[in-house]
Amino acid sequence: MAGERRFRGPIDLHTHSSVSDGTETPSQLVRAAAAAGLGTMALTDHDSTAGWFEAAATARTMGITLIPGMEFSTRISFLSVHLLAYLFDPSDAGIVAETSRVRQARLVRAEQMVERIGADYGLTWEDVLAQTTPDATVGRPHIADALVARGFALTRSEAFAGILHWDAGYYQPHYAPDPLRAIEIVRAAGGVPVIAHPATRGVDDVIPESRLARLVDAGLFGLELEHRENRPEAKARLYELAEKYGLHVTGSSDYHGEGKPNRLGENTTAPEVLEALINEGTGSAPIYG
Ligand code: AMP
Ligand code: FE
Ligand code: FE
Ligand code: ZN
Numbered sequence: 001m002a003g004e005r006r007f008r009g010p011i012d013l014h015t016h017s018s019v020s021d022g023t024e025t026p027s028q029l030v031r032a033a034a035a036a037g038l039g040t041m042a043l044t045d046h047d048s049t050a051g052w053f054e055a056a057a058t059a060r061t062m063g064i065t066l067i068p069g070m071e072f073s074t075r076i077s078f079l080s081v082h083l084l085a086y087l088f089d090p091s092d093a094g095i096v097a098e099t100s101r102v103r104q105a106r107l108v109r110a111e112q113m114v115e116r117i118g119a120d121y122g123l124t125w126e127d128v129l130a131q132t133t134p135d136a137t138v139g140r141p142h143i144a145d146a147l148v149a150r151g152f153a154l155t156r157s158e159a160f161a162g163i164l165h166w167d168a169g170y171y172q173p174h175y176a177p178d179p180l181r182a183i184e185i186v187r188a189a190g191g192v193p194v195i196a197h198p199a200t201r202g203v204d205d206v207i208p209e210s211r212l213a214r215l216v217d218a219g220l221f222g223l224e225l226e227h228r229e230n231r232p233e234a235k236a237r238l239y240e241l242a243e244k245y246g247l248h249v250t251g252s253s254d255y256h257g258e259g260k261p262n263r264l265g266e267n268t269t270a271p272e273v274l275e276a277l278i279n280e281g282t283g284s285a286p287i288y289g
Helices: 026-035 051-061 093-121 125-129 140-149 156-161 179-188 209-220 232-245 271-280
Strands: 040-043 066-076 079-086 192-195 221-224 249-250
Touching: 026 040, 026 249, 040 051, 040 249, 051 066, 066 093, 066 179, 066 271, 079 179, 093 125, 093 140, 093 179, 140 156, 140 192, 140 249, 179 192, 209 232, 209 249, 232 249, 232 271
Parallel strands: 040 066, 192 221, 221 249
Antiparallel strands: 066 079, 079 192
């Protein structure tokens, strides 16, 4: 029902469960969101929708609104760009094919990184598997947890600042589509695309205006400008571009449970923006808890 607001605030549109690299199961995550006082949350695991069903069931019992979503890995040459996608059809053939390809590439890449790390630190692939749930989207956070379990780092963040840092010699990228193609795939599946934390690299590496204009033409809905990792000058520049191109602005926590310091609801999205997002999303529906 367009225009009718049936969700409550506060609204946090970016969270991760153990289906990717969060530390809580989808059900635990939804409970944590309700306990934190959120009225609406989106589940946005990396390259996977496997948590939607469980999260929806818990959202119904907890009286919290769930926006089904995903954080789609994309890449512009060596730069990783994350695309939040909401309310798409999870069984759409284009989405299924591309996310399967990315998850498979992540797996191969993680095994190769672990092989190289293992040569210096004795870490094994079994150590990493012990830190993942079956079918989880595997990433550096799981390697970080294995390094912590083996005593090579004290926390995930320490592992990211050291052994897993891109210039430490073990880093390797993985296949991911160009953001333009990812936006087309998400829109074709009835979804609504928002670029996640687009200002983390500073003003020199902000997505150039000409490229942003093409992404807007392809159907980009918004920019996640309220996120703790966005840098002030780059964020200010992107606020200008958002205004110029009619892009919506979202704010979210990017909560990963104990895996990151980000707290649920530390940034939130305006109800008007969520209203517009719901009006454009046709591939799946919010679960109004
Ligand atoms: P990957 O996609 O495998 O290269 O790993 C990147 C993921 O690691 C992102 O989703 C981040 O949320 C997560 N990440 C990055 N830095 C940290 C950190 N310092 N502590 C915990 N997780 C992190
Ligand atoms: Fe993550
Ligand atoms: Fe991200
Ligand atoms: Zn995220």
